[in-house]
Amino acid sequence: MLKKIIFFSGLFIIIIFSFLKISDYYIFKKTADNFKEEKADLNNNNFEELYILENGSLSIKENDQIIWQSPKEWRIDDFSLADSNNDGFLNINLSFWRVGSFGTSKPFWVKKNDNELGNHFFVLSLKDQEIKQVWGSSRLANPNCEFEIIDTNNDGRNELVVLEGDYKDKVCQGKYLAVWEWNGWGFSNKWRSAE
Numbered sequence: 001m002l003k004k005i006i007f008f009s010g011l012f013i014i015i016i017f018s019f020l021k022i023s024d025y026y027i028f029k030k031t032a033d034n035f036k037e038e039k040a041d042l043n044n045n046n047f048e049e050l051y052i053l054e055n056g057s058l059s060i061k062e063n064d065q066i067i068w069q070s071p072k073e074w075r076i077d078d079f080s081l082a083d084s085n086n087d088g089f090l091n092i093n094l095s096f097w098r099v100g101s102f103g104t105s106k107p108f109w110v111k112k113n114d115n116e117l118g119n120h121f122f123v124l125s126l127k128d129q130e131i132k133q134v135w136g137s138s139r140l141a142n143p144n145c146e147f148e149i150i151d152t153n154n155d156g157r158n159e160l161v162v163l164e165g166d167y168k169d170k171v172c173q174g175k176y177l178a179v180w181e182w183n184g185w186g187f188s189n190k191w192r193s194a195e
Contacts, residue, residue: 034053034054034055034056034076034077034078035053035054036051036052036053036078036079037050037051037052037053038050038051038079038081039051040081040090042081042089042090042092042125042126043126043127043128043129045128047062047063048062049061049062049067049126050062051079051081051092053076053078053079056074056075056076056077056096057069057070057072057074057076058070058076058079058092058094060092060126060131062129067129068126068131070094070096073098073099074094074096074097074098075096075097075098076094076095076096077095077096077097077172078094078095078146078147079092079093079094079095080093080147080148080149081093082149082158083149083158084123084149084158084160084182085123085134085135085182086157086158086182089125091123091124091125091134092123092124092125092126092131093121093122093123093124093147093149093160094120094121094122094123094124095119095120095121095144095147096119096120096122097117097118097119097120097143098117098118098120099115099116099117099118100115100116100118100139116139118139118140118143118167119139119140119143119144119172120136120137120138120139120140121136121137121140121144121147121160121187122135122136122137123135123136135185135186135187137186142164142165142166142167142176142178143164143165143166143167143172144162144163144164144165144172145162145163145164145165145172145173145174146162146163146174147160147161147162147163148160148161149161152179157181157182158182159179159180159181159190160179160180160181160182160187161177161178161179161180162177162178162179162180163175163176163177164176164177164178164192175195176192176193176194176195177192177193178191178192178193179191179192
């Protein structure tokens with residue numbers, strides 16, 4: 001009887017582990033299939049940088065040399081070069097997946113980072129040859145399946161428009177359309193559709 005319990009417990013653990021790995025595969029499949037290139041001069045040195053998203057990784061090249069590579073633990077599914085915080089300068093806006101809500105910069109009141117896979121949105125700047133984080137989310141309540149940064153109401157200020165999904169889905173599929181606006185320290189939700 002004990003052998004049967006151990007066998008079925010082990011089988012159950014293998015099935016759960018396999019399901020988690022398959023879920024990761026479906027989420028990451030989108031990043032593996034993505035390829036995107038954009039050019040811009042974010043550091044204002046009169047040389048355009050080349051921004052290349054390939055296999056979930058973002059590289060920034062200038063004069064054929066890589067000046068920045070996204071961290072290996074990030075699986076980037078999209079980026080946009082746009083002024084998301086309305087300060088008059090283009091930012092590097094990233095939607096990516098990683099394990100843990102906070103990465104290395106967790107709040108002091110959080111004792112331990114979680115081990116959940118989650119979607120994050122970061123805003124970065126390029127000053128001289130250095131990438132600086134302008135703003136970064138912890139694990140989003142709903143993953144961003146797609147996003148655009150545009151002026152939706154013609155007020156001269158950009159908004160972050162997002163197709164939000166659900167973590168329960170194996171593939172990130174847009175279920176809600178949401179509009180977010182920069183409030184000076186982060187993004188505030190201005191509108192969200194019904195499912």
